Amino acid sequence: MKENVSDFLVRRLSEWGVKRVFGFPGDGINGIMGAISRASDKLDFVQVRHEEMSAFMACAHAKFTGEVGVCLATSGPGAIHLLNGLYDAKLDHQPVVAIVGQQKRTALGGSYQQEVDLVSLFKDVAHEYVHAVTTPAQMRHVLDRAMRIAQVERTVCCVIVPNDIQDMDFEKPPHEHGTIHSGVGYKAPRVIPQAEDLQHAADVLNAGSKVAILVGAGTLNATNEVIEIADLLGAGIAKALLGKAAVPDDLPYVTGAIGMLGTKPSYDMMKTCDTLLMIGSGFPYSEFLPEEGEARGVQIDINGRMISIRYPMEVNLVGDSAETLKLLIPLLKKKEDRTWRNRVESNVAEWWKTMEARAMEPANPINPQRVFWELSSRLPHNCILTGDSGSSAFWYARDLKIRRGMMASLSGGLATMGSAVPYAIAAKFAYQDRMIIAMAGDGAMQMNGINELITIGKYWRRWSDPRLVVMVLNNRDLNMVTWEQRATEGDPKFDEAQDVPDFPYASYAKLIGLHGIRVDRPEDIGSAWDYALSADRPVVLEACTDPDVPPLPPHVTWEQARAYASAIMGGDSDSAGIIRATVKQIFA
Known part of the structure; x- marks a missing residue:
């Protein structure tokens, strides 16, 4: 039986050393999905809940392993969904290859269903290399160039494969003028100054x-x-x-x-x-x-x-x-x-004393800093930490003491919400024997993290060590933006925009077969972390934290102080709470 283009694509990815593809199926990639199924002994397919998450996971795989991360999406809406996660990879200089489907070539230009100009769509995020395969003999060099350029330039590349091409017989390019004959392999050079x-x-x-x-x-x-x-x-x-x-x-x-x-x-x-x-x-x-x-x-x-x-x-x-x-x-x-x-x-020694004092200040009900401070001394050897954007990133940056051998990352250049949980999933697939800890706010969890708990529920029994903790700061507030409104704009909290619905994160985890712990008393934080870090399956640790505890900058400028005072005098709904909490933090 002759090898078709999709079978070749999967085999070539394997030859490049790719072991895992993150994606979500659709009829625009049916041919590729069939090939992955036939080659399941060589290539593992990780099914996500949303294509954006597959791009996040590909980025995290690249960050934590140094290898090319690969994500897969169908044509039209599936391809569009990839963009945010791919920009995360681009702005953090990570090698990622996105493989996307497209409508049949004969339909292109006819306003067909799900027809999107994908080359134009990906031209910015995959600006170093984006190309559509229009004949089977192109498949080899298009994929080879995407994989190699992603590594050379440490960036995102994109390969577009129309679904009629996917099922055609693969052809080697003939040895004649006007053809390309590519090969596999790339080793980074030793680059040193003069x-x-x-x-x-x-x-x-x-x-x-x-x-x-x-x-x-x-x-x-x-x-x-x-x-x-x-x-x-x-x-x-x-x-x-x-x-x-x-x-x-x-x-x-x-x-x-x-x-x-x-x-x-x-x-x-x-x-x-x-x-x-x-x-x-x-x-x-x-x-x-x-x-x-x-x-x-x-x-x-x-x-x-x-x-x-x-x-x-x-x-x-x-x-x-x-x-x-x-x-x-x-x-x-x-x-x-x-x-x-x-x-x-x-200065450093004095600062750590200050951080401990601030973390131990009482709050209503829990000081978010204490959640991170209690974790810091308990961090397992060689653990991998993943963070999100928002106030959780603030405490992650300040209160956790990283030790040699640990890894940690979040969305840096893009600073997008929603990276913590998909990053943790990718890290766990790459390092099944290591403890993975994701740290997110309730805004990020409601944006996409809750859905990716389902992905954890789908796969955790496959992992040799199933320990993975997702910590959620449940403060019912888009907290970082709330504080930015106060400190940079001088505006009081905009309740309608900033309040986040309460959600039972720990109970939801139990509902889908994970462990869930809800903590609303500061004296229970330590024991909750002890349980979560030693559990026999993934755990969601929901910490009910006080949104009024301020993420104080290292140096308060006159402009920030004036804006903060303006926000309070402007009728901030939490003014009494934030004044009390700010005074406590400053004196600590």
């Missing part, structure tokens, strides 16, 4: 007496090198959100997160340093970096497009973080004066 640029960078860093390091996702595989550089330079290390797992938080000179979600030690370090070393980060908020001209700058990034766009750097090094740092280390002189380092460490 020797003279490395020496220039070393001269700048050696001259500095107060060095601040900022690391991002590009340093996740350079932990040892970053630590050695920091020790030589007597530097402190701040972390962009996607670099949370780059260096462990138990090092006394790691100042933690930076930005609005960041820490005071990170803010103070950036405002008083005389030299900035930025490694593998595109952190966007310049107001949290040194004033222009106040510090000399050195940046390392694998992507030359990201060099010197956040701060005017004196030396720009294009190269792999680990490889570049290895070459830089022998050129650096160990700083004997540790005055700067001692100051950083003192």
Whole structure:
């Protein structure tokens, strides 16, 4: 029996090393679905509840494994649904290939049902490579190029396969003029800067007496090198959100997160340093970096497009973080004066005391910080953490102490809601023996997380270690936006827009065969985490938290204070509660 195009597509994905495809079926991809079924021993199909979730999972797979993530959707609405998750991958520089169906070629241009101009639709999110297969002999090189370009450019690529093509016999391109003959395989090159640029960078860093390091996702595989550089330079290390797992938080000179979600030690370090070393980060908020001209700058990034766009750097090094740092280390002189380092460490130690004090402040009924603080000391070895956007990301960034060997991620560049649960599912499929913990707010859970609990319910019995926890902050408020309205716009809470319906998350989990725990007393948080982390199946831990506890920025500006006062005087429905909670947090 001759191999058809869909069978070849599945076989070629396997040859590229793809083991798993995330998707949702539809008649526009019936041929491909049949091929996956016939090759189920080579390729695992994970059925999601919504195509957007399959793109999130493909992105998370790429983040946690370094491999290409692959998602699959039908024509028309299925393809459209992929976009948000694909933009998450694009903005966080992750290699993802989307395979989508299309109507028969003979119908195209005829306003046929579900006919969408998919090349135009995907032209931005998959701008490096999007192509429709129009003849069986194209299938090989279109897929090969998509897989290779996704890895080379660390971006999203898209392959569109009309459903009549899917069922045709596969053809090798003939050996003649006007044909393409492609092959499988890609290995990332060793990218390092020029020797003279490395020496220039070393001269700048050696001259500095107060060095601040900022690391991002590009340093996740350079932990040892970053630590050695920091020790030589007597530097402190701040972390962009996607670099949370780059260096462990138990090092006394790691100042933690930076930005609005960041820490005071990170803010103070950036405002008083005389030299900035930025490694593998595109952190966007310049107001949290040194004033222009106040510090000399050195940046390392694998992507030359990201060099010197956040701060005017004196030396720009294009190269792999680990490889570049290895070459830089022998050129650096160990700083004997540790005055700067001692100051950083003192600030960090004081900050952790402050975080504990704030977490233990009473609230109505539970302080959200305490939910994260109680988890932090209980984090299992080698666990994987997934976060969402919103106030949950704030406490995730600040209150969790990452240790060596853990992994963690969320939606960084896009900062979209809804990433925590699909990220956790993808992580669990990739690392079935590791504990996975997702942290989301009730807004994100109602947007899509509740539905993906059904996916967890469908698959958890297949996992060698079924432990997975989804923690939900049930505060019945779109909390981060509520606080942003107050602190940036000076507007009181818009109840009609911000109030979220109450929902029994823990009870729902039980309804679909998972464990569910609802916590509404602070003294029960620790035991709830103990139970969730040792359960025999996935658990939803629903924490009833106080929306009035403020996510205080590391530095309150006069504009923010004035806007906050304006919101309260403007008749905020929660004004009494937020005043009480804010005073408690400030004094803590």
